[in-house]
Amino acid sequence: MNEPHRGRQTREGIRIHEVADFSGMHKAGRLAAQILDEIADHVFVGQTTGALDALIEDKVNAAGAKSATIGYKGYRHASCISVNHVVCHGIPGDKMLKDGDILNIDVTVIVDGWFGDTSRMYVAGKLSRKAERLIDVTHDALMKGIEAVRPGNTFGDIGHAIQNYVEAQRMSVVRDFCGHGLGRVFHAPPNVLHYGRPGSGPRLEEGMFFTIEPMVNLGRPETKVLADDWTAVTRDKSLSAQFEHSVGVTASGAEIFTLSPAGLFHPTWGRAQN
Ligand code: MF3
Ligand code: CO
Numbered sequence: 001m002n003e004p005h006r007g008r009q010t011r012e013g014i015r016i017h018e019v020a021d022f023s024g025m026h027k028a029g030r031l032a033a034q035i036l037d038e039i040a041d042h043v044f045v046g047q048t049t050g051a052l053d054a055l056i057e058d059k060v061n062a063a064g065a066k067s068a069t070i071g072y073k074g075y076r077h078a079s080c081i082s083v084n085h086v087v088c089h090g091i092p093g094d095k096m097l098k099d100g101d102i103l104n105i106d107v108t109v110i111v112d113g114w115f116g117d118t119s120r121m122y123v124a125g126k127l128s129r130k131a132e133r134l135i136d137v138t139h140d141a142l143m144k145g146i147e148a149v150r151p152g153n154t155f156g157d158i159g160h161a162i163q164n165y166v167e168a169q170r171m172s173v174v175r176d177f178c179g180h181g182l183g184r185v186f187h188a189p190p191n192v193l194h195y196g197r198p199g200s201g202p203r204l205e206e207g208m209f210f211t212i213e214p215m216v217n218l219g220r221p222e223t224k225v226l227a228d229d230w231t232a233v234t235r236d237k238s239l240s241a242q243f244e245h246s247v248g249v250t251a252s253g254a255e256i257f258t259l260s261p262a263g264l265f266h267p268t269w270g271r272a273q274n
């Protein structure tokens with residue numbers, strides 16, 4: 001019998017990739033991040049999320065890559081765009097951005113069979129103080145999660161680092177959505193929870209690839225999914241933010257596959273506000 005997938009997986013079903021696989025993930029991750037960089041100048045008051053998505057789809061195609069989301073479980077767009085109290089999986093459409101809106105844009109591309117999945121926050125017009133604080137805390141929570149990535153630590157250590165930080169800022173971590181393993185597939189084990197107890201969950205091993213993508217709310221953590229079966233919103237209508245990186249576990253820590261080539265991962269970095 002031949003072996004279509006060489007290599008090993010843990011008893012939890014988490015694939016252990018080979019050193020050579022990191023470069024494939026890097027290429028896919030970099031394209032997704034570069035597309036998010038290029039979209040930054042197109043986010044402004046009066047712009048529609050549908051127009052942003054169309055731009056993203058064009059850029060995926062121009063790069064000779066494939067969108068992982070078009071056709072995924074019936075989803076029809078190259079991005080999810082989640083505005084204000086939308087937690088995740090916002091569907092691009094003809095609604096115009098208003099002054100002070102904050103939005104997450106989430107793009108997943110397939111390059112040479114490898115999946116690159118990343119999302120970040122943007123602002124249309126003037127960023128309010130409370131939205132900026134939410135965005136800062138969410139970004140820093142993701143980075144604290146990534147700092148907990150090293151062989152020997154557990155997935156619970158990642159979740160704990162995120163939850164502990166967010167709750168100390170009197171904000172809440174969404175429980176209803178999580179990160180995920182990825183690689184040559186979009187969503188694989190394990191579920192990467194953004195909350196948890198130190199030492200709980202599977203142990204991290206070199207060669208694991210997964211996303212960390214915390215969603216943080218200014219109010220309560222509860223969400224609900226709208227009648228379109230995709231859009232997840234905060235139940236209390238409070239503002240929500242999210243950042244996502246795809247990472248690989250190295251011998252000593254984490255390699256981030258989706259770093260922003262232009263240094264624009266956070267909306268207040270790099271260039272003047274629009
Ligand atoms: N990119 C999202 C994630 O982080 C998944 C979007 S699936 C879609 O896992 F169908 F809604 F696009
Ligand atoms: Co993801």
Ligand code: CO
Binds near residue numbers: 107108117118119244
């Ligand atoms: Co994503």
